[in-house]
Amino acid sequence: MKVLILGGTAWLGHEVGRRAIKRGHAVTCVARGKSGRVPAGAAFIRADRDEENGLGAVAGISWGAVVDVSRQPGQVRRAVRDLNAVRYVFVSSGSAYADQGPLGQDEDAPLLAPLAADVMETMEDYGQAKAACEQAVLAQFGPRRSMIVRAGLIGGPGDTSGRTGYWPLRFGRPASDDGTVLVPDAPLLPVQIIDVRDLAVWLVHGCEEGLGGVFNAMGETHPFGEHIAVARKVAGHEGPIATAGASWLQRRGVQEWAGPKSLPLWLADSQWQGMNARSNLRAKAAGLKLRPLAETLADTLDWERRAGAGRIRSAGLTMREEAALLAELAALRA
Template identity: 50%
Template sequence: MDLLVLGGTQWLGRTLAAEGAARGHRVTCLARGEAGSVAAGTELVRADRSEPGAYDAVAGRDWDAVIDVTRQPGYARAAVAALGDTARHWTFISSCNVYARHDEPGADESAALLPPLASDESTPETYGEAKSAIEQAYRETLGDRFLTIRPGLIAGPGDASGRSGYWVARMARAARDGGPVLVPDILDAAAQAIHVDDLVRFTLDSAERRLTGVFNAVGDRTTFGAWLDGSRDAAAYDGDVVAIDTGWLGEQGVVEWSGPDSLPLWIADPEWNAFLDRSNAAAKREGLRVRPLGQLLAETLAWEREQGLDRDRGAGLTAAREAELLATLTA
């Protein structure tokens, strides 16, 4: 299969390209090549998708499959104009952020979407609207050659955001250095993540058989408490875990979800309480297989150890900040 990956030098795109090559496909990655190298066995075509003529080097060629991961509507609109007529199948990796509401547990692909972003350029604040616009642009042009995959939280080795690996790495540090571990008191809250390799396998399996439609590619629903228990097991930590009232954490400046001074998987906004609780039934009927939580966490921990448990992270509390909070509690 002649496979074109629009991107291919960052985490998800590179993993898709690497697996495509491992399956014996002829894989071309169109990217600037500044974010990193392409996977072994793939070809890099250097292009800046924001520039006119970005697709000239790959246009006019019959592609068996195209996969795009962009969040910029302008990139997608230009790509489908240049390549849409010759692509036999097109996959867009969208996001569950396209949904207008995130407070209905178990919602499926029929849920209402955000209005598409009119602009060609997105910002972090318009991420969901941008993905919605890209879906619309591809759907209107490609019709029955188009597959939309909507992941939620993507987890596993390579997650540079620091979110999916934070808790298992934190338990590993506690097993090494001693506890306790501070956690938000949300043990019954929904938690859900898909291992990057499971997402990639479903994407390529679907492209190979030219599946069309819209699918939530999300992990099985679990709870934050089960995620913590799995992290403890993977790290062999049997010490204390201190569950702290989320209102108090907010008063101390601890934030939800991601970024500095955060606690990953904690979603404080009640309007987003089911963001990590969407249905994957349709994707499972079409072959999505998700590995058990324990395996996901063990594989993530192995990667976290390789990267360094004490490194600066994109999400979570530093050791000093966590110690400060615990000290404040007991003062």
């Protein structure tokens, strides 16, 4: 099958291309070429999708499947207008849902209003932009020839955000001399991660099997306490854990979820906790296979260690920040 990947040089697109080539497909990647190299064995066409005729070089070819991970509605609107394909696979996001609070929602839950503009200016519009991209794909290709994949948090080796690597890495290298690690006191908080490798394999499977419709591509939901226990185990951590409540952490400027001075995956606001507890039953029924959480975290830890201490991580506490918080917590409890 001729597979066109709109991208292919960054994390997920590269993994999809690699898996498709391994399955014997002829893969072409269209990208600006600024995020890295395409997978070995893939053809590469340099193009800028922000241009009106940016996909002109591939518009006259008949593709078995197109895989698109864009977040910009204009890019997707032009792609579905110009490309000739049997199937269009669009990787959307759970952020497209209107309500992130309820647990267990499936694909029929309401979406945000689609972004009218062609360009998403800020991440505040991310969910609406993805909804607009979905709308464009479905309008052109219809539900049978479209595979809309609303991904959850993607993790695994190569996760430069640090969200899946932070905990096993920190348990493997504590900030304190006695091995204590600071953990939010939120043992029942839902956490849901899909391994990038599992997602890529299933996207290729969808191209091969002609899957159509809308799917939540999400991992299994685990309580935060269980996630922490697995991270400790893969890192071989036997030191103490110091827990702190949400209000204590927030008063000291510790952020939720991701970003600088954060405790990754932690969410104090219940109105967002449903984003990590969505139903993945439809995707699993359509062939999505998920590896154990321990395998994802162990492999991510190996990747983090290979990446080295010099890599800039965009999520988590620095060693100095955590040591200061642990010292303050210990003094308070003395």
